[in-house]
Amino acid sequence: MSITTPPRPLDVTALFPRLAPLARTATRLHPRPGSPSVHDSSVGGPLLWPTGEPWPHCAGPHVWDGRNPALSPDDVRWERRIRAELAGRPHGDPNLPLAARYTPEEAATAKRIKAGRPWPEGPVAMLPMAQLYVRDISDLRPPGQSEADLLQVLWCPFDHPANPTTALRWRSTAEITDVLAAPPEPPAMQFRGYLPEPCLLAPEQITEYPNPLELSKELQQELRDWTRWQAAGAAVDSSYSVAPDEFYMINLSVAPGWKTGGWTRWGLTDPMPRRCQECGTEADPLLTIASSEWSANTKTWAPEEDQVNLTSPLVLPSSQKPTKLDIARGYNLQLHVCPASPDHPHIELIQ
Ligand SMILES: [Zn+2]
Ligand SMILES: [Zn+2]
Structure with missing residues (x-):
């Protein structure tokens, strides 16, 4: 399976050479419903989990919204x-x-x-969210000096007073002899959209640039200057002439959807520091867990394979929401990790 992001409307570094050093590689994961095994990179699929290791549980507290009944x-x-x-x-x-x-x-x-199901008392088994083999995602590197070749991400399918609760495991697959056949599942979860549909992945490397608010004041000024954009001719939609930095933000900076690496996606708040609680180092974007792969607003990022289905702006193909996740009503959960050590706590950010 190969899924391709259409070329960007223009080469942004040709217009704004000062962006060039800020280019970062991200890997779009392009989840698509399937039947992954423990040996596949997947979203919502089974994990290659050693039998001897306790399965992560979340002790809560779990915040009930008072309306929706729990489901298994x-x-x-x-x-x-x-x-x-x-x-x-x-x-x-x-x-x-x-x-x-x-x-x-x-x-x-x-x-x-x-x-509805009874609201669970006591710790809740976490759900597999994703597992990513380094062989499939060449930019995925464990923090520090680790030799791990597999990243596993689990999450608790309940709302918490602060951020969602996620667990990360970096593993060396060579060390795993016996694989846990029947992992525990939570007896209940809070919302339907908290269960990821099993998906296989079609990783694709792309280039990203920062959100405009993460750029220097000078670069922000350049991006707002419509006369600079006119050099690109018809490649820039002239309806953006009053706010060309919006054109940059939507079409040229950060990709929507599931991805590893790249730049942080902002939208719910302005950019803020993501410093490691343990050592103060600025944490790196590791994985973006997305509610949708793209929206009507970001449809230039819809894969070429889906563009044929985009004839009507009202009908979006199911590939737009392959994982059936709905996080904070359509937002993204972005995990950031400290580059200094895999043992330092990761950061969960909803944007
Ligand atoms: Zn929890
Ligand atoms: Zn740290």
Whole structure:
């Protein structure tokens, strides 16, 4: 599977040579639903986990919103499977909702799921979010001097008073002899959008530049100067003439979607320092866990394979949200790590 980002509308360093030293490589992961094994790089797939090692649990506290009942991962899997099946079933009245096509058994299951699961007491088993083999993502490097060749990311599918709770493991696969066959699962989770759909990956390297707010005042000034952009002719959408730095931010700086490395994506807040709690070093972007691969606003980043489906601005193909995750209503969870040591705590940032 190969998935390709269309070329950027123009070479931004030709217009703004001072951006050139700020170029960073990021790897877009391009998740697509599939059946990954423990030997694949994946999102929401099984982890190559040694039998002897305790599975990570989260002790909370878990914040209930007071409205939505909890569901088990299997409840969400059932709903996703049945929804796909229902769409293909014959039906009489096209105005009937999908639920009207349930068999009696399915209706009973749906009713039970709607009633909700008990809110868990005590620690909750974390869910696999992703595992990434270094062989698949050449820019992925463990922090410090580690020889690890596999990164595993788990998360707790509940809201917490502060940031989401995630666990990172760097491993050397050569040291793993027995693989845990049936890892524990949380008895309940908070939202449907907290269960990643199993996806295989099609990593692709791209080049990123910083968010405008992370640039020097001089560069910010240059990016706002429409006369400088006119040298690029029709490659720049003239509707951006009043705010060409927006054109830069949306189309030329940071890619949307799942990725490793690159620059931090900002949107919810202005840029802020991400210093390691242990040693104060500025942490590096490691992994962006995204709710969607691109949006109507960022559709120049939609892969070439999807561009044919973009004839209507209202209908977005399912490849836009392959993982079915919904983090903080459509935002991204970005993990940052201290370059000094894999033992220093990582930083979770929602943007
Ligand atoms: Zn938790
Ligand atoms: Zn540190």
